[in-house]
Amino acid sequence: xxxxxxxxxxxxxxxxxxxxxxxxxxxxxxxxxxxxxxxxxxxxxxxxxxxxxxxxxxxxxxxxxxxxxxxxxxxxxxxxxxxxxxxxxxxxxxxxxxxxxxxxxxxxxxxxxxxxxxxxxxxxxxxxxxxxxxxxxxxxxxxxxxxxxxxxxxxxxxxxxxxxxxxxxxxxxxxxxxxxxxxxxxxxxxxxxxxxxxxxxxxxxxxxxxxxxxxxxxxxxxxxxxxxxxxxxxxxxxxxxxxxx
Numbered sequence: 001x002x003x004x005x006x007x008x009x010x011x012x013x014x015x016x017x018x019x020x021x022x023x024x025x026x027x028x029x030x031x032x033x034x035x036x037x038x039x040x041x042x043x044x045x046x047x048x049x050x051x052x053x054x055x056x057x058x059x060x061x062x063x064x065x066x067x068x069x070x071x072x073x074x075x076x077x078x079x080x081x082x083x084x085x086x087x088x089x090x091x092x093x094x095x096x097x098x099x100x101x102x103x104x105x106x107x108x109x110x111x112x113x114x115x116x117x118x119x120x121x122x123x124x125x126x127x128x129x130x131x132x133x134x135x136x137x138x139x140x141x142x143x144x145x146x147x148x149x150x151x152x153x154x155x156x157x158x159x160x161x162x163x164x165x166x167x168x169x170x171x172x173x174x175x176x177x178x179x180x181x182x183x184x185x186x187x188x189x190x191x192x193x194x195x196x197x198x199x200x201x202x203x204x205x206x207x208x209x210x211x212x213x214x215x216x217x218x219x220x221x222x223x224x225x226x227x228x229x230x231x232x233x234x235x236x237x238x239x240x241x242x243x244x245x
Contacts, residue, residue, distance in 0.1 A: 018076065175213050
């Protein structure tokens, strides 16, 4: 097996692959290399089609893809060899989850992902049925205020950051939650540096009901956590408060 080339038949037995886009597709349709809706002005990528085993990465790509339709995530089947673009010298990491596998052959659409778990990252020790309510001291900004919202997300990456950055001495925990009232986009994380809501982050004034806990999750590297905390401290020193009206 060549360096960087993945054995598609072997990987298909153990992994699911996703593709994020704004194209409206049906099962059985092919996603061809050179799809302008996916690559935008990046002509150098036109000979490849991109995919990922990481659902969060596909969600990101769907949100930031070119076009005007809603972001969509598909379960796909590669029809030929795929390679890990992240290992290649010409690959530039965008600094967020991205579709880092690529192929010169089309991807076959298996189905669209329409059902999403919702997560909440924290250090609180909770059980199924417990409610996560607003009205507590915040994790970020001035500690003398109380929160009027609770926060949740559809991406495990964003929930991981919530667990790692939460105040407290206990271990970080990630829970699957169910909102008990309306939810809205979190204005602290949407429509700023990137279009749309690529982290799928939301907030609600109603409690979240704990449905279960994610036991096995991978944290961010210590240097990334240190950098993130430094950035949050800088915002606090500048007097920039979270939008939690």
